[in-house]
Amino acid sequence: MMPHTAEALHDFTARYIAHWQQQHGHLPASEALLDIPSPCTVSMLDERVLWQPQPFTLPATLEAVERALDIQLQPEITAFYTTQFAGDMMARFAGQSVTLLQVWSEADFTRLQENLIGHLVMKRRLKQSPTLFIATTDSEQDVIAICNLTGEVILEQPGSKKREVLSPGIETFLNALQPVSD
Numbered sequence: 001m002m003p004h005t006a007e008a009l010h011d012f013t014a015r016y017i018a019h020w021q022q023q024h025g026h027l028p029a030s031e032a033l034l035d036i037p038s039p040c041t042v043s044m045l046d047e048r049v050l051w052q053p054q055p056f057t058l059p060a061t062l063e064a065v066e067r068a069l070d071i072q073l074q075p076e077i078t079a080f081y082t083t084q085f086a087g088d089m090m091a092r093f094a095g096q097s098v099t100l101l102q103v104w105s106e107a108d109f110t111r112l113q114e115n116l117i118g119h120l121v122m123k124r125r126l127k128q129s130p131t132l133f134i135a136t137t138d139s140e141q142d143v144i145a146i147c148n149l150t151g152e153v154i155l156e157q158p159g160s161k162k163r164e165v166l167s168p169g170i171e172t173f174l175n176a177l178q179p180v181s182d
Helices: 002-024 063-069 075-082 106-125 170-176
Strands: 041-045 048-051 089-093 096-100 131-137 143-147 153-156 163-167
Touching: 002 075, 002 089, 002 170, 063 106, 075 131, 075 143, 075 170, 106 131, 131 153, 153 170, 163 170
Parallel strands: none
Antiparallel strands: 041 048, 089 096, 096 131, 131 143, 143 153, 153 163
């Protein structure tokens, strides 16, 4: 499954970059990532950083998360976060705006793992099944996550029991995304 997840992520990223180049004539740009060191940085343009994905150079594991919570993670979530360094990417899924979360740098990977641990601790305290977020939505209350028990991609409200299955797996989810640029 992991190679399929990485392939689907690479395919979406390529579509995202092609969309940016078609719409704007340059690589993806981010104002939010300006001045944050990353191997993805190509150049600056109008107070924005132009970026291009780079191979993930750290050990491809979320072992720190697994060890902190004594949990085994779905291999797909590990593949999703350890395939590449890249900027977050905007997309549409079934008519809904989403921002696909990515790891920008080695420091960002550490922060991501801390946030995943915090999220899983909250789920455990609420006696809810473990999920790991992969995208945000326009709603401040909803996130898109992978259910660690089933591998399904779900829309959920952290802290509540509200959840909706969006896709049977991450590969199907990534393949259905339509790139969007601002």
